[in-house]
Amino acid sequence: MKQEINTINSISQLHQVFGFDKPTHPLISIVDVSKWEIPEHFIGVKYTSELYTIGLKDKSCGLQYGRNTYDFDEGVLIFTAPNQVQSVSKSQKLDEIQGWMLFFHPDLIRNNSLGNNIDNYGFFSYDVHEALHLSDLEQKTITDCKSMIQNEISERIDNHSQTVISSSLELLLNLSKRYYERQFNTRSSQNSDVVSQFHTILSSYYKDGKFTESGIPSVEYFSEKIYLSGNYLSDLLKKETGYSIKDHINNFIIEKAKTLLLCETESINGIAYSLGFNYPHYFSRLFKNKTGLTPQEYRSQN
Template sequence: MKDILRIETVSEHDAFYHKENLHPLVSIMDFDGRVPEVYASKMNFGFYIVYLKEVICGDMKYGRHTYDYQDRTLVFVAAGQVINVDINTDYKPQGYALLFHPDLIRGTSLGRHIDDYTFFSYQSNEALHLSEKERKIVLDCFDKISYELEHGVDKHSKKLIVDNIELFLNYCVRFYDRQFITRNDLNSDILVQFEKLLNDYYQSDKPQTIGLPSVNYCALQFHLSTNYFGDLIRKETGKTALEYIQLKMIALAKQKILDNKKTINEIAYELGFKYPAHFTRAFKKSTGVTPIEYRSQN
């Protein structure tokens, strides 16, 4: 087993699995027990991949955690990201994959908005679990793309292929919204822990030693990717995680400002600001008044 394997193109990936390549920039892979040339403990791709795993087939670490694939699971891998694989060499993979190169979508609506599909930066333990009906919709999208690939390329092919990829990704947005709702109890618990995390943070010396709490720092405490954590908080509160952190900081700042024993500069440093001017700017942006004006008014 190689330590790391880099596959730059869709064509290389098809060849890796002994599959005929129908288009250099996009492919639908039906694994159907296909065994690759060689397994690698780490894999890095130059294109986007969406895996639809149908059976338990091994462990993949995408980020910091291992996820045991179950049936009807979608995992998204962005171009350039590394996945760590721990798979028995005698297993026969089952399932499907959509592969598309950034060059395919460059200059298209999907290319301009690909970063909006934040689940490409989720970890494997944040995978999308599908119902049977959702699985059929996914396979229908894959079938339409396969149809275009199998019937030759003409002037309509690229638009139809890209449009179907975008349609598929938009369905995934809906499915993830459903998953956030069905896991509401778990998400609410994380929100409560998030509030506690911020309280504990500001009761420690971390603001002075680390600075303002970042979204990435908070996500790490819950062993979540930054994007998944941010999407979860937005679904639960209607605010981004950064906005939530800033509102917490402003509420604490208001309490401190009313303590006339401390200067505005001291309060800024206590909250984690390196420069008091940055604190004044952030406070005024949120409240409409400067910290000094807020103190005099109250």
């Protein structure tokens, strides 16, 4: 029997479910993890929420996220977006873990610049094992941003509160984006291995005839092979090579198409099908966008 997934729709409901005091703001809340007791009966219960979450924890804390279970052994920053299934894998006593969890509802940022740009922070869709590992100074800076927000929601709300809270939250996310870039840089040798692995998988997919059989590979296809989330893998490739997963796939297709156009007597429609396109005009559009020529023009001129 499929286990029921519980849904948390609001900050108030979050506080009620986990036994916190009544929130001081309807759209954002910060919880002291040391005061968060998780009893045995919460273990394995699946839940999803309509809230964004940012969490800083200092040591091992069992968390199951999607298909992965992970225990943190040092201070890390975790991000989750709305509608992602999570569950707790072990109980937690008072003062067992140090840190904080920040929750906010999309309505908090819906009518400002952060709301327009929230999708640019891809780390909200990273897997748990791709969490951000912070230096002591970075951790202090992030915590200072959290404290600014906490001061705002603890004091009496006024006409400026929404702007200050959103601006502080945006600063926290921009700093996290910077620190993730640092993390990519400090793991450059590991990242190079991932880039090489990605290209090997892409080449094998073509050699095995899967473009023709199954179509153009998806981001999920590579993320499952490499054991990284799609967003993290795409961001890693972008940082290392300047190109996203989609860019790499399209560039690969164009190079194969050039060879086929010059070396084969296959029709352009046939080449499009062999490269995974169900509709040849999509292939022609991509080819012209990348080369400035239609496939027929390229074949004629070469």
